[in-house]
Amino acid sequence: MEGFRSSSDLVRFAGFELDPHAGELRKDDGTRIRLQEQPLQILRILLEQPGRIITREELRQSAAAIESYEKGIALGGMLALQKAFIGNVHGRSGTRRRRGKFWTNWSIFQGVHTFPFMASVFVFEGLGMNDLAIEALEKAYKGRETTLVFLKIWPHFDQLRQDPRFQDVERRVGFRT
Numbered sequence: 001m002e003g004f005r006s007s008s009d010l011v012r013f014a015g016f017e018l019d020p021h022a023g024e025l026r027k028d029d030g031t032r033i034r035l036q037e038q039p040l041q042i043l044r045i046l047l048e049q050p051g052r053i054i055t056r057e058e059l060r061q062s063a064a065a066i067e068s069y070e071k072g073i074a075l076g077g078m079l080a081l082q083k084a085f086i087g088n089v090h091g092r093s094g095t096r097r098r099r100g101k102f103w104t105n106w107s108i109f110q111g112v113h114t115f116p117f118m119a120s121v122f123v124f125e126g127l128g129m130n131d132l133a134i135e136a137l138e139k140a141y142k143g144r145e146t147t148l149v150f151l152k153i154w155p156h157f158d159q160l161r162q163d164p165r166f167q168d169v170e171r172r173v174g175f176r177t
Contacts, residue, residue: 010049020044038063042125084119119149122156134165141169148173 013093023040025033031143034095035043041063046054117140124133135162151157152175160166170176 013047017045018047034037037067041066081169084115106143116145116147117143118145121160128159130160134162134163134169136165137166137169141172151175 013051015028017028018024019026020040023035023037025043025085027033042059045059045062060144071097119135120136121133121140124130148169151170151173167176
């Protein structure tokens, strides 16, 4: 995308400036437009992947998933898992800048909060870090985390299912013979 550049957290492009923290889009003439969460997420996804063709369905799914997980956090839902799902979405949607920012925040989050290892499995799988995902899965198994019951059904594990180490954990949990 021609004219795309970022300084700190402001993003400038084609006569506009986006302040993602304020949820505000500004025109060069000074006009300010307050964006709702979903359009803001879609604009972020587009700007972080200049030149890539992104289908409406990809945009819709990524923005809706992130918005849902952020609402869950705001409502006091399972914080670690909600954040992990957001990381998984960022990883799968290919938004490098957001992925890097998320990874930094996730690393800080891990140092401050107690969280289930399965949350790390979601993050690592979404980022394509399969070895780290399997390592976290082993720790979840050793800790007997209750979320292991979802190994068979959660699509977050699809990239790992063919890995013999993943299958071994499934076997030890009792999902394979």
